[in-house]
Amino acid sequence: MTIGKLKELLDAEVLCGEERLDSDIHSACGSDMMSDVLAYVKDQAVLLTGLVNSQVIRTAEMMDMICVVFVRSKRPTPEMLEIAKDSGIAVLATKMRMYEACGTLYANGLGANPTA
């Protein structure tokens, strides 16, 4: 699916990276532990998280992710959005909780494995 479709499914607000809405995404992961994201994630394009600090964006950048979604109505700081803009990462926010957001995307075909 595209980031635009993800936005629609999660009823999410785009906080930066509007120009990336047409980008294709094939997999995602959800975690509040960045160490785990760095350990287990491979070629996943989207990170869903409820953690708010600049290292979330840096972690996504290190993993070559193109989209970060903040769940539970969490709002990133302006500084985080600046880092995301510099790195070309789209940042979205949804009111959904982690479980619901991940489940919604999964049920609509966005899997956990990029090769699937």
Next chain:
Amino acid sequence: MTDSLTFHFDVDGENFVSAGQASVQVKKNLRELGFPPEIIRRVSIAMYEGEINMVIHAGGGAADVDVFEDRIVIVLSDHGPGIPDIDLAMQEGYSTATDNVRSLGFGAGMGLPNMKRYTDEMRIESKVGKGTVITMCIFV
């Protein structure tokens, strides 16, 4: 192939927000030099974990990256408390990080194991009370 490009960074131990800046810069540099994406990702994740470690455990330090045509060598050195038991520290899930660090999304005990996972060679030299030097090598 003895010619190499060298990058040096001072890692600020007081500022969690800026942690990772050196890794971001290295990632950009390697991209400009035309290294394969998978190599760049491995280098940047290993270095990023190391940078985070230096900030949360050691009060900062220095990162030196030597880029050769056939390999990339990262040396991270600090004057922190040192690692008393390296085998223990290498176990996945073992962490001495504070709750505060965990609330920031780190301290899951995956830092050193991740650094080993993403590099071809890793050597840890540490003296309690003196500091730690970690040398990592990734072959291109």
